Amino acid sequence: MEVRTSLRKALGVAISAATLLALMPLGASMANAATVSDGTDLQLSTADKATLTVKAEKNSYIKGHKFAALRIGTYDYAAKTTATTGDDAHKLTGLSVGTVKDDTIKQAVTDAYTSLKDGAGQNYKLEAAYTDNPVGQVAASLLGFKTTDSLTNNKDESSSKAPYTGQLRDLVTALQKNSAIDAKFAAAPTATAAENETATTATFEGLPQGLYLIKDIADASQIPAGSQLSIPMMVGTGVYEAGSDDNPYVKFVADESGTQLGTVNVKDDELTFTKTLDPNSTSLGKNDWGKFHLTTKVPLTTGFAHYEFKMVDTPSKGFTLPNPLDDQTHGVKVYVKAKASDANTDANKISADLYTLGTQTNSSNGLKELVIDFSNTLANHTDTFKYGYTIDVAYDMMMNGLESQPSNGASLSHSTDPKCDPSVPNTTCPVDVINVPVVKVHTFAIKLKNVLRSNDAALTGSQFTITKDGATDPIEFVKHSPTDPNNGVYTTTDPTGTAQKTSTLDVSSLADDTKGTITLNDMPTGTYVIQQTHAATSPTLRGVMLPKFKITVTKGDGSLTDENVTSSVSVIQDAWGLVNSTAPAGLVTVTNVPSVVQLPLTGGAGIILAVIVILAIAALFGGTVVLKRRHEATRRRV
Structure with missing residues (x-):
């Protein structure tokens, strides 16, 4: 049969796909539409039984969005394949699109189309055959339908692919800005997206078949965080044949895109931050x-x-x-x-x-x-x-x-x-x-306790410094004394920025459980060098064999948003062996001795003590030899 001037072969109504939700295009792969053979006439149904479905994945953010559908185009003629079996059965070979009998819509589509510009910067014009059918012109010039006349057969594929810009997108955007079109949506059918077992859908039912603009009319202040209203979209219903209203034609022969009329497949485009x-x-x-x-x-x-x-x-x-x-x-x-x-x-x-x-x-x-x-x-x-x-x-x-x-x-x-x-x-x-x-940003507390090695009695009067490993100057602290200035508590935090700072840390002299301790608050993770710089004054100890050692503070489990995160402290032993190798609950125990003979007999201190004993024996032996020689020399003189 001869294809009519306004008949579009093997494609039919394509959606713009130019929406916020990455709507899938219909007919995007229809470059081979001219090669298909004509089918047979299809008598269109006049019953209002068409459906349109906006479909998204389960748990989609469009859940609860309300959509309105405004009919702008009619289906005036359709052709179907003659095949009754196989891949081509129950498919369309062509579809003729007209403009609804509404002067407001006709003028709005005309204005939107003629506002577009071609590559040379010239405004689009309606072809003579489409002066009274601007929606038909849109199908011919933007949707890429193949015709047998001399009309330009442009297909605006850029509007069907991310980021969904192009002439078709610009046309739909122009229509959304038209106040007369916007007013038409007030009386248009609506559907609200709801979730079922497999998807989130908004379905319009009982529509006259044809081409529609779909607009998201949800309250922008009530939509889920990270989402936004969709851009208006253009989509057609399936084609309904008289006498078979429950089995519409939704696919076109030779269309390999997998898309179909009557359904808009939506891809979520939810923002994350x-x-x-x-x-x-x-x-x-x-x-x-x-x-x-x-x-x-x-x-x-x-x-x-x-x-x-x-x-x-x-x-x-x-x-x-x-x-x-x-x-x-x-x-x-x-x-x-x-x-x-x-x-x-x-x-x-x-x-x-x-x-x-x-x-x-x-x-x-x-x-x-x-x-x-x-x-x-x-x-x-x-x-x-x-x-x-x-x-x-x-x-x-x-x-x-x-x-x-x-x-x-x-x-x-x-x-x-x-x-x-x-x-x-x-x-x-x-x-x-x-x-x-x-x-x-998590910081942690480091706690030291200075005790006498012989009986674990807490010492007072001793002083320490702490230096970041690799640095030369000790860290300065602010004495934290909410109840008593002698409690041995220090912090790196100075809320006023004017507090007096010191790098010399005194142990607590209070007569309670804090005696002999130093608590350092707001310390970051890392390795530190701790040195005892002054021996205890109660009891009085000589300032010899004062330990110098390293500790490493490590962050425990917990995320950046957790209120409390634990830490662990590991000790690198000093040469005298005067620091406990473990720090339960972050407490580092530093022991002192009144004399060298009380040093531990293991490790470096034991070696040093052994050397001292050997040297003492050697000195004693040397003294004995000298005295003996002097005695023998005296006898010879006598």
Whole structure:
């Protein structure tokens, strides 16, 4: 049979696929449509029994979203295959699309189509045969249907692939901005996405068959965190034949795409946002720099009039931001890369003019927050911000010692409503805010106890210093004395920044369980050198054989968001053997002796003691020999 001017062979109505949800395109593989043979006429049903289904995976974030379906195109003629068995049975060979009898819709589609521009910058025009059928023109010029006339047979495949930009996407976006079309949706049929055993679906039932615009009309302020309203989509119902209303034609012959009419397959595009701390930064000391990362993915901005995308880091007072914020060593650097596992390199570090750095004041505590804002660049630089790529914001913050175990959180705010335009006066567009759990930098306590070796009696008056392994100067502490200045408790934290500091640590002289102890709070993990610099004064011991040894503090199990994380302390023995080799519950016991003869008889001290004894015997033997020789010499003189 002869194919009519408006008949589109072997494809029919294709959806735009240009949605936030990565909708699958129909007919994307129909380049071979011209090779199929014509079928036989199909008498179209006039009953309103068509269905449209928006379908997503189980647990999809579109659950609860409400959609409206506005009919803009009619099915005027269809052809089917003659095969009754095999792969070609019950399939379409062609479908003719018309425009609904509604002057508002007709004008809106005409205006949207003629606002598009070709590669030469010229506006599209309606062909003579489609002056009264702009939806038919859309099918011919954008959906790629093969015709037998001289019309241009363009197929806008870019609108069917991520990031779903292109002429068809632009047309649907133009339609969503049309206030007259927007008003039509108020009376359109609706369906709400619900979850079943296998999927999340929103199904329209009892529709006249044809081509529809589907719009997400959910309340943008009520949708799940990390999601946003979908961009309007264009989709057709299955083709229903008179007398067989329950068995529509949904596939086209020679179509290998796997898609079908009547169903929109949705892929979730939920935003995620994480904050991490480099493994070497999970325990920090004063003046140490922690290396932080904020990570998310480039969202789908297609169809949005404006897209807000802003990260905010909220540090507690124990952290100091780099100054300047783009400091070469510690400042903010942004990387955009194909995979999260890709290394951050100069090749994927983006230019600083593609984001805005700044600070703002936290309304609750008055502290400075770090702001990284991509709102003015993300949607306009898709060559850099490719949809689905990973954005990794890396920066350092210094632990300033003003707070014990400082913490910080972060948030990502992003647009949720594609139809909202903030340039319209008195318009505030909704945003979703994703908050990450607060990240904590864990510090730990180190406890020493100085005792007499002979009876484990606590000693007082002794002093110690502690130095980071490899450093030359001892660490300075603030005496922590909420009840008594002699309690032997010290901390590296100085909330005021003005407290007097000391590197000389006195053991507790209190007559309680703390006697002879030193407690060092807010210590990061690492290896330290501890040296006793002064012997006890009660009882009085000579300042000889004072131990010098190392300890290593190791973080125990627990995540960055846990409130309490344990630690363990291991001891590297001193030369005298005066330090216990184990530190149960983090307590390091340091023993002193009043004389060399009380040193342990094992290890280095035992060797030293043996050497001393040998030297003493040698000295005694030498003295005896000298006396004997003198005696013999005296006898000879006599």
